[in-house]
Amino acid sequence: MTPAKLFALLQYPLPHHLLSRLIGRLADCRVSWVKDLAIRAFIRQFKVDMGEAHEPDPSAYPSFNEFFTRPLRDGARPIGEGLVSPADGTLSQFGRLDHGRLVQAKGHDFTAADLLGGDLEAAGRYRDGSFATVYLSPSDYHRVHMPVSGTLREMVYVPGRLFSVNAATTHHVPNLFARNERLVCHFDTEHGPMALVLVGAMIVAAIETVWAGQITPLPRGGVQRIRFDTPVHLEKGEEMGRFKLGSTVVMTFAEPVDFDGLDAEQTVRMGQRLGEFG
Structure with a gap:
């Protein structure tokens, strides 16, 4: 072993x-x-x-x-063209969804429906779209920013375990991102629906958003959905949340994305161009 x-x-x-x-x-x-x-x-x-x-x-x-969760100095992360990385970290996996399935690691995949807390209707929007996963290591900047401009439609808290999300665990724990506690943020964008999923992990004490403050941990219970009567609009590159002790962001898009010659497991920085919507 x-x-x-x-x-x-x-x-x-x-x-x-x-x-x-x-x-x-x-x-x-x-x-x-x-x-x-x-x-x-x-x-x-x-x-x-x-x-x-x-x-x-x-x-x-x-x-x-x-x-x-320290902020960076002004100008430390220029915002590129097209779709940009929401965080500093490792671009662990990316590409097209295969009939609603995302790649977790070699030999492991999982469904968008499971990732989104069992919401089949929401998962259907991304069936033939694209995804990207960014892992934030302890040394990384731990605020999460918008990869494109968008208006928040719904926030969903999904309870779960808190496995580590490092490379060793993603290669050996099936359905890891659909097992862990997570916060699903559904946005409307000019490129169609987008879900930003902030995945909790071992020793991640809390997840915060700029519109609602600290969200996790919530009292034990089932999936909790929160809709917003007053629109929350965030521009590309604007902060949307943060991790108190690092984790992973999974992005799903209804539209296909042409990624710019990227490699799995490469280092990326917040604001770095990842590709263009096809």
């Missing part, structure tokens, strides 16, 4: 939510010496470039979470 498979299997019996919420509490600690020690150790371990941050002084952040 490979170390990657063993790592994935060991996650099944863990109390995912308990571990994640406990770490979330620690990350919100505002005791100066505690949070400064954690922040400086993290910067050293993951070689974080604080020169990109709006506030480059690590001690200026009131908590580890404030540091982790």
Whole structure:
């Protein structure tokens, strides 16, 4: 058995939510010496470039979470033409949906219906469209931005587990993105419907949006749908949400996308052009 498979299997019996919420509490600690020690150790371990941050002084952040979700300085991420990456990270998979199925990793795929919380009607919009998945590692910038301009139609919270979403786990846990807790944001765009799915993960303490604040964790229960009477419109490149301790964004589009000679597992930056709608 490979170390990657063993790592994935060991996650099944863990109390995912308990571990994640406990770490979330620690990350919100505002005791100066505690949070400064954690922040400086993290910067050293993951070689974080604080020169990109709006506030480059690590001690200026009131908590580890404030540091982790730090904004970038103006101009650090130019917004390209066409469809752009919503986040810094690894473009793990992308391409056309195959009769409503998306690729998770080699040998693993999953359905749009499962990803969207069992919503067959919504999944039908993307049956022959395109998708892209961006994995945010611990060292990445952890705010999520709009890949195209859009108006929010509905937000859906889908409860689930909190497996890690790193490469080892995506290769060994089937239906990973459809198993984990996630927030599905349905947008109307000039290119048709778009769903941005913010997937929770092990030690991800919370997911926030710019229009509703912190969403997860929600009390246990089923799928929860929230519609908005007042339109929420966001321009391409505008922030739409953030992860408190990293995770993954899955984008689905009703229209096909011509991706620009990209390779799976390549590094991308927020605002980088990914392709053009066909």
